[in-house]
């Protein structure tokens with residue numbers, strides 16, 4: 001077993017939380033741990049938002065303020081500054097999802113360009129981030145991935161997607177701000193991978209500016225990385241990757257069953273963990289070629305990364321290795337890792353309440369379904385509550 005006790009210091013983990021914030025977090029995770037409540041709550045909230053019932057205040061006071069920095073990037077500044085006093089950086093994540101219109105994609109583009117400029121000025125923001133489907137319709141990505149011919153209108157849509165990608169990657173390169181590109185459903189991902197690789201080829205000549213995402217619940221991703229590595233060596237570019245386990249497992253398995261193709265997901269949780277840890281090791285052994293953002297709430301994998309860095313003589317603050325968690329989750333990893341002197345950044349989502357709902361629902365469901373995650377948060381919060389009382 002790895003030494004995960006390095007994450008047990010709750011005084012460090014919750015140093016920024018007031019007593020009432022601690023209580024609120026405890027109450028929230030208690031609610032989230034109740035599966036039927038999350039299911040019903042999600043349905044009711046979606047209905048209420050569609051019916052324009054006044055529930056935004058309630059959402060804000062509960063899940064929104066816990067998992068998001070605010071409605072706008074300006075709202076997030078106090079949170080960013082506060083976390084940075086403890087060595088924890090932020091990745092401003094414009095978490096508006098499921099859009100289908102060109103004007104909305106252009107709006108997302110402008111947001112990301114602005115965030116990159118913002119990051120250029122603020123040390124506390126080391127990365128920009130966006131989702132491929134934030135820049136173009138899911139169906140276009142899917143058709144490209146399947147090799148289905150596009151209509152001439154769709155061809156134009158695709159050209160605009162490529163243009164948007166190139167604009168943000170160029171901006172990131174000019175500002176010297178690294179850029180994370182999120183991973184999504186496997187049936188649109190090949191087209192995103194090809195485009196991100198093209199961007200790496202163009203903008204990662206000296207160092208990794210553009211980062212793709214590897215979802216290691218997919219059993220084919222380690223092989224994908226090894227091939228990309230070989231290609232990068234031949235063509236002379238650096239690789240940037242965010243490694244995660246993956247957020248769309250149920251959807252992936254259901255679709256594979258429905259359509260009758262083999263599931264792209266590892267056979268069980270152990271296999272995913274092994275895939276994640278093997279890939280992590282491979283990357284750190286090849287850190288001269290591959291920069292990494294380790295996006296996980298898993299204590300074992302985080303401790304493994306620390307051990308491997310020590311063994312391989314990688315400095316704690318090497319610019320090519322970052323740890324990352326989501327805002328509102330696993331502060332015990334983030335703040336203890338920062339206290340030890342490693343690079344760590346939390347994804348800080350923001351956006352209008354209605355538009356970040358898909359993100360919030362994923363967080364609620366993930367905390368309900370991931371065995372141990374919520375009880376771990378509750379245990380840590382209650383340990384800290386007791387410590388403060390003493």
Ligand SMILES: Cc1cc2nc3c(=O)[nH]c(=O)nc-3n(C[C@H](O)[C@H](O)[C@H](O)COP(=O)(O)OP(=O)(O)OC[C@H]3O[C@@H](n4cnc5c(N)ncnc54)[C@H](O)[C@@H]3O)c2cc1C
Nearest residue numbers: 182183244245246247268269272295296297298324325326
């Ligand atoms: C900073 C950051 C960025 C992220 N960006 C992305 C992104 O771009 N795209 C994305 O998809 N997700 C992203 N995620 C979410 C991530 O993929 C996981 O859903 C989440 O972090 C939980 O995994 P874990 O490693 O933290 O922890 P763990 O609790 O150890 O692992 C849970 C994960 O293991 C996998 N798993 C669970 N049960 C099984 C099973 N029976 N068989 C196989 N695998 C199983 C699933 O992926 C599940 O989410 C991000 C997470 C973080 C922290």
